[in-house]
Amino acid sequence: MAKTKTTGATLSVIVGKNIQACRKRKGLTQNQLAQALEVEVETVSRYERGTVAPSFPQLENICAVLDVTANVLFSDGYDAPNAQDFVIGELLKGLSTRDRDFIRSYVQQYAEHHQTKKKQ
Numbered sequence: 001m002a003k004t005k006t007t008g009a010t011l012s013v014i015v016g017k018n019i020q021a022c023r024k025r026k027g028l029t030q031n032q033l034a035q036a037l038e039v040e041v042e043t044v045s046r047y048e049r050g051t052v053a054p055s056f057p058q059l060e061n062i063c064a065v066l067d068v069t070a071n072v073l074f075s076d077g078y079d080a081p082n083a084q085d086f087v088i089g090e091l092l093k094g095l096s097t098r099d100r101d102f103i104r105s106y107v108q109q110y111a112e113h114h115q116t117k118k119k120q
Contacts, residue, residue, distance in 0.1 A: 011074070013050030015059075018073045020048040022066040036065045 009017075023033050023044075030048070034041045037058065046052035047062075054062060063070055068086075092100050 009076075010050060012053040014076055015053065015073050016048045016050035018075060019044075019054075019062060019066070022068050022072065023048075026066055028066075033062075033065060037061055 023030070028036075030044045031041050034044045037044070039058075043052070047054050059070060059073065063073065072086075092103065095103070
């Protein structure tokens with residue numbers, strides 16, 4: 001997700017903006033999301049505007065439909081993963097813990113090496 005200005009925004013507004021961003025990234029309309037959640041389109045619109053906060057069970061449903069974790073919806077935009085981070089995370093899900101640790105270590109070393117080269 002791209003960084004958004006949410007300083008001072010209420011949690012329901014932050015969640016709403018993130019629902020909207022994830023819905024659009026997934027290529028869904030409000031109507032399609034509403035159908036998947038078995039709610040009215042206006043309810044999805046209210047969630048996205050932050051005028052109504054979804055219940056925790058409904059948040060679980062939203063996460064399932066949008067294929068995201070709750071931390072993505074609750075993020076204020078400053079620590080939220082971008083689309084590439086999301087794809088990489090999805091690719092890593094299928095790997096063993098040992099393989100994920102190896103990949104993390106490799107990426108860390110690679111990044112450190114290239115950051116050092118830029119400073120020279």
